[in-house]
Amino acid sequence: MAKLYLFFSLFCVAMTHLVSAATAEEIFTKNKPLTIGIISAVPGERGSLIESLLEAASCEQGGRLYTQGKLHGIDTVCVASGIGKVAAASPATHLILAYNVDFIVFIGVAGAIDPALNVGDVIIANALIQHDMDGRPFCPLHEIPLLKIREFTPDGLLASLALEASQQFIDEELTTAIPSSLLDEFRLTLPKVTSGLVITGDQVICQYSHKAKLREVLPAALWVEMEGASVSQMSYSYGVPCVIIRTISDYANHQYTPMDVRKFITHVSGYYSSAIIKNIYALIKSAQFSAFNGTKKLR
Numbered sequence: 001m002a003k004l005y006l007f008f009s010l011f012c013v014a015m016t017h018l019v020s021a022a023t024a025e026e027i028f029t030k031n032k033p034l035t036i037g038i039i040s041a042v043p044g045e046r047g048s049l050i051e052s053l054l055e056a057a058s059c060e061q062g063g064r065l066y067t068q069g070k071l072h073g074i075d076t077v078c079v080a081s082g083i084g085k086v087a088a089a090s091p092a093t094h095l096i097l098a099y100n101v102d103f104i105v106f107i108g109v110a111g112a113i114d115p116a117l118n119v120g121d122v123i124i125a126n127a128l129i130q131h132d133m134d135g136r137p138f139c140p141l142h143e144i145p146l147l148k149i150r151e152f153t154p155d156g157l158l159a160s161l162a163l164e165a166s167q168q169f170i171d172e173e174l175t176t177a178i179p180s181s182l183l184d185e186f187r188l189t190l191p192k193v194t195s196g197l198v199i200t201g202d203q204v205i206c207q208y209s210h211k212a213k214l215r216e217v218l219p220a221a222l223w224v225e226m227e228g229a230s231v232s233q234m235s236y237s238y239g240v241p242c243v244i245i246r247t248i249s250d251y252a253n254h255q256y257t258p259m260d261v262r263k264f265i266t267h268v269s270g271y272y273s274s275a276i277i278k279n280i281y282a283l284i285k286s287a288q289f290s291a292f293n294g295t296k297k298l299r
Contacts, residue, residue: 024157024241027102028288035075036284037095037104038277039088041227043080045108047270049277050078061098064091068099072281077101081227084202085130088227092234092242103158104235104242105280107273109265110198110225111205111252113215118248119264120191122166122272123222124159125198125244127151128229131214131221132201142218144233151197152232155241159195161287162243165279166193169272178271186264196222198244200229205252224252247272 027034040046050056053069053076060066068077077099081088088106095101110123117123128151135145143150170191175183182188199221205211214221228244235242247269250261 022239022241024103024155024287027241028157028290031288033075034103034284034288035077035099035101036071036281037092037099037101038071038076038078039081039091039095039104039106039227039231040078040108040273041081041083041088042108042265044266045269045273046078046080047272047274049076049274052274053078061094062090064094066091066094066099072278073285074281084226085200085230086202089230089234092231093238096234096238096240101240103155104231104240105158105162105245105277106228106231106242107245107277108225108227108247109249109269110223110228110246111211111250112222112248113199113205113211113224113252114196114222117222118191119186119250120188120268121248122170122191122193122276123198123246123248124162124166124193124195125154125228125232125246126159126195127153127197128232128244129197129199129218129221130201130229130233131199131218131224132203147233149236152229152236154232154235154243157287158241158243161280161283162245162276163193163195165276165283166245168279169275173275177275178268182268186268188268194222196220198222198228198246199224200226202226211252223248245273245276 050067053071056067056069058065058067064079066077066079077095079091081091092104129142133142139145170193197220199218205224232242249264
C-alpha cells in the first residue's frame with residue numbers, strides 16, 4: 001500500500017507539469033479568425049443558435065450532432081452533449097481536437113444552492129468543483145486525482161464578457177425577448193446577474209436534505225449542475241479557455257419548486273442563451289479589435 005501511494009503521488013507531481021494554458025487575451029492579440037465551440041446539455045437550452053447559423057453543415061460523431069457555421073460573423077460549432085460529466089467531457093474534447101476551437105462556451109440551466117438566488121437569475125462560474133469527486137485516501141476530498149487540482153477557474157476575460165453580456169440582456173432585452181405570459185408565469189421581474197462557485201456532479205439534486213448537505217460541505221457554492229466542471233477540466237487539460245454560463249431554473253429541491261422546471265428549460269432558457277451568446281459575440285469582436293490595436297485596456 002505504501003509503494004502504491006508513493007507511485008500515485010509521484011505520478012500526480014508529473015501530471016501537474018503537462019498543462020500549458022492559453023488565455024483569451026493572448027488569443028485576441030493574434031487577431032486571427034476565431035472558432036468557438038458552444039455546448040449545451042440538451043437542445044432546448046441553446047435556443048435558436050442552430051437556426052441562426054449561416055452556411056451550416058452537420059456531422060455526427062460519437063452519437064452527437066455537431067453543427068458548424070457562421071454565427072454573428074464568427075465560425076461556431078454547436079453541440080448538445082447530453083447530461084452528466086462524461087457526456088459533457090466527450091464533446092468538449094472533440095471540439096478541441098477535431099475543430100480546433102479557440103474557446104468553449106457552455107450554456108444552460110442549473111439549480112440554485114444559495115437561497116438568495118431565484119429562477120431566472122444568471123450566474124457566471126468563476127470556479128468549479130466536482131462535488132462528488134472523492135479520491136481519499138490518495139488525495140483530499142474534491143481534488144482531481146493525478147492533477148492535484150480541486151477548483152478549475154474559467155478564463156477571467158471571457159467570464160467578464162459573459163457577465164457584461166448577461167447584464168445587457170437582463171437590463172435591455174429581457175422583456176422584449178421573452179413573451180409576457182412566460183415572464184409572468186416564472187415571475188421574471190428583476191433577475192440578477194452574478195458570478196461564483198459552481199459545483200458539478202452526476203446527481204440530480206432534488207431533495208432539501210441533499211441540498212443542505214452540499215451547502216454544509218461547500219458553503220460558497222451558488223448553484224449545482226451536472227456538466228460544467230468536467231468541461232472546465234477538459235479545457236484546462238488542453239489549454240483552451242472556457243466560460244460556463246447558467247440560468248437558474250429551479251431551487252435544487254423539486255419537492256417545493258412551485259414552477260414547471262421542464263417548461264422553463266424548453267420554453268424559457270433558450271431565449272436567455274440566444275441573446276446572451278449574441279451579446280458575447282459582439283463583445284468578443286470588440287475585445288479582439290481592441291487587443292490587436294491596443295486601443296483600450298481589456299477587462
